[in-house]
Amino acid sequence: MPELPEVETTRRGIEPYLLDQSIKQVTVHQWQLRWAIPKQIKLLKDQQIHAVDRRGKYILIKTAxxxxxxxxxxxxSLRICTDKKQPKRKHDHVEMLLSNGALxxxxxxxxxxxxxxxAIDEPEHSLLSNLGPEPLLDDFDAGHLINATRKRKVPIKNLIMNSQIVVGVGNIYASEALFMARVRPGRAAGRVKHKECEALVASIKTILQRSIEQGGTTLRDFVNSDGEPGYFKQSLFVYGKAGEPCQQCGTTIKQLVLGQRSTFYCPSCQS
DNA sequence: ATCGCCTCCTGCGCGC
DNA sequence: TGCGCGCAGGAGGCGA
Structure with a gap:
């Protein structure tokens, strides 16, 4: 579900409830997620939260x-519940009770x-240590993308969704950014010109930033930490719009599959 | 090194 | 109304 804007929306939502609070209780109802939750997660009990950060699509809850x-x-999704009587729902796998009473x-x-x-004395987790730059920071620039695309044959869409190249660009925003940059998603990355890489970097930044401002994109079930949807869906130009006329030129939006993922583009605006 | 395919899991919407 | 099917916002890991 969530791409960078949704994760950032979530981070901003939970941060005020978590920062400087201590964790009074950690309850795990389901240990088996993609990987089993390590038992050490219980070490969070009685720890004070110093920061709620984000790296790519990972939320980092930091303690001493x-x-x-x-x-x-x-x-x-991560949701904050301030009403103690709010019942646990199916698939609420972990609950953390905070010193301010929020759950x-x-x-x-x-x-x-x-x-x-x-743990603080362990090397950076391997999931984090191989990540590319943050798309909204200055080290993600045209030079970086140009360098990453040279001689690469993968479709440009797959490349911008590769977290080793740049983090946070998921399936929705990849299609949207390519539309804004007027580049077809199936082009071999190495065939994307320097000027187009510049446009693509600018598009990625613009679209992610705008989506954060709108609280992310809710297609089906994304909700922020208050349980509210995001409003960027109304700003989408191509994602999920196969068969509809392009808002720029009227040509019918096409759909194809790249890297096992649905992909949308305008065959007239994008080349 | 790079690429493409498979996998994990539940829920929902659609067509029959 | 019910059932089976395909699809869904991610991404690590594998074999070629």
Whole structure:
């Protein structure tokens, strides 16, 4: 489900409830997510939260003795519950009770997400150590993308969704950014010109930023930490619009599969 | 090194 | 109304 804007929306939503609080209780109802939750997650009990950060699509809950690493997978969400009587729902796998009385619940029907632990004295987790730059920071620039695309034969869409190249670009925003940059998603990455790489970097930044401002994209079930949907869906140009006229030129939007993922583009606007 | 395919899991919408 | 099917916002891991 969540791409970078949805994860950032979630992070911003939970941060005020978590920051400087201590964790009074960690309850795990379902240990088996994508990977089993390590038993050490219980070390969070009585720890104070120093920061709630994000790296790519990972949310990092930091304490003096280590950090919890949360990934929401396809269907995960973190919700804050301030009403104690709010019942636990099916697929609420983990609950963390905070010193301010708030309860944070990790909900994930498909269980593609994860909750991992990295002690302060351990090397950076391998899931984090091989990640590319943050798309909204300055080290993700045209030079970086040009360098990453040379001699690569993978479709450009697959390449921008590769977290070793740049983090946070998922299936929705990859199609949208390619539309904005007027580049067809199936082009071999190495055939994308320098100018087009520049446009693509700018598009990725613009689209992710705008989506964050709208609270992310809710297609089916994304909700923020308050349980509210995001509003960027109304700003989508191509994703999920196969058969509809392009908003720019009227040509019918096409759909194909790349890297096992549905992909959308305008055959007239994008070349 | 790079690429493409498979996999994990539940839920929902669609066509019959 | 019910059932089976295909598809879904991720991404590591594998074999070629």
């Amino acid at each position: 003795i280590g950090q919890a690493i949360v990934h929401l997978g396809m269907s995960g 944070m619940r990790l909900h994930d029907p498909r269980r593609f997400g994860c909750l991992l632990w990295q």
